[in-house]
Amino acid sequence: MGELGGIVRFGADQLTSFDGSVQRRVRPWSWVGGAFAAAGISGRALVIAAPAAWLTLFFLIPLAVVFGISLATKQFGQPPYSDLLTTEGGTVQLTLHLSNYIKLIQDTHVGTNFWPQVIAYLAVGLLAFWLGRVVARIAAPPAVRAIYSVSAVATALLIATLYTADLNVYLTAFLSSIKIAAVSTVFAVLIGYPMAYAIARAPDRWRNILLLLVILPFWTSFLLRVYALSGFMRGEGVINNVIGALGLPPLVMMQTDFAVYVGIVYSYLPFFILPLYTNLVKLDPSLLEASADLGARPFRTFLEVTLPLSMSGVVAGAMLVFIPAIGEFVIPSLLGGPGTQMIGRILWDEFFSKTNWPRAAALAITMLFIVVIPFMLMQRAQSAVAEGR
């Protein structure tokens, strides 16, 4: 094939040079293609290989290393963890410590049937969720709804069980991270949806400007915006000055969970608005007109036409808020109080203050498992948004 291609190419070149008017452009990189072709590597493979190799080396392998070190123990020295493989007198010994994972659930004072109960609720919830998706393909909505409500009840029971238990610091941090991320995501959806919708429906002239206003904070520093927010909410900050001028007592906002919610919504709002906007702007207005012609009130049209059609945008945007918020470090440490235990902060302390690298690694691996399901949801929703184009 290479031989044949060469002949054809040669022929074409002959023709053009014979013509005299069109010169074959010589480019400085021409030799590269030839060199690789001579080595039997296709350009296609190279295009895939370069980013894939970089990602494997500096993203996938590091995650494997984290898993490995989470099975070591802390020790003094450099590096401050034990070796997994030791060679002694010709015997190679592999030592895996599960203690870092056991520590994550130890010192949790609960009844004997606590963990079986938690696992059972979790299993029932996931099973019902999966079953609902399978049934949705073949059965009527009422059956699907019934199955999904089992999943919802199981989740509620799971949360109630976890909340009433006397958990250790790690589990408490995991739970409160999920709670803080979830509540903030709900608020981001409530605040961001009308904004995305207004931008998508705005006249052309305004749309670009409004979109620019959403993107602009996204380009400025995240850290500095959190700092700006802290100046806004602190004891003698702008809000309290306004409240004081009205003769009301000052509000304590900083160093509370409330400040963390505000901080997450504030920082991640553009991440929610942009994918939802991309989705909403593609929505065919004639569908809304049809619904209105058939006598539906605007709110009903929204609930039954706009919302279902924009669901993939909502999910993609919500996950872009939820997943990074779970591991957030900057916001809880600048805006939250000592009582705001989030897992990103605990991991940071384990690593930097307590120098317990294996424990920090175990926390990272556990966090990874928590974000895997929302991540898969996001991937599906994003490809749905992309295909809608």
Add this chain to the structure above:
Amino acid sequence: MRRSIFLPVASTLGFLFLYAPIISLVVFSFNANRLVTVWSGFSVQSYVNLWEDPQLLPAAGLSLQIAAVSASIALVLGTLCAIALVRFRRFRGKTILQATVSAPLVMPDVITGLALLLLFVGMQSVIGWPANRGVLTIIIAHSICCMAYVTVVVQSRLGDLDLSLEEAAMDLGATPVRVFFDITLPIIAPALVSGWLLAFTISLDDLVIASFVSGPGSSTLPMVIFSKIRLGVAPEVNAMASIIIGLVALGVIVAATLQMRRPRTRF
């Protein structure tokens, strides 16, 4: 359809929420009073303090260098990745590549930072490289997370692109490499510029990953800012923030005006 008042009011409040803290930050950077966030007269003292600060400006210089290099690495690799994902028909591991490249987009920074640090420490003890952590390790770490952003931006532009142009070039006998440089590259150039700028900003802004993988003596701007504002108000940080916000706003507005003024020659 009758327009309700809800949408304009809700979105105005939303924009107010996004902008009020930033505006107040800029206003208070001109405050004469150093300690309290109460207005007590106009002054540029905090800008003078910023100029004389021994840490902030050198750290800003270092951060700009790191951001430029890691954004450029991310641009090349991210563009290749986007081409592979959009243009190539199914290949082994396409789904995995897609998931891996977009994972750093949402991956909590503490995980990415810890993972890269442990890799560097491990590599150091096994192959002796990198000998110490600093600028180089920060650049590698940033290129990974910036790559995700470049890929997303370029991917969406490539998806919009009309294939017939490239097919025409190929029919006329151009090699795939030549098609890329003569046809595809000029068309996706705006996406490459915005991808690079986005990557640059992400790198400039990162605190968590840089804190993990940096070594002694290589403090980036966010690390210095974080140590200053952890304890409370720092007027020189207000001044720095105002300058950054001003530059970014100027850049974005200029870019947007240029884009709007240009006749819409969509291919």
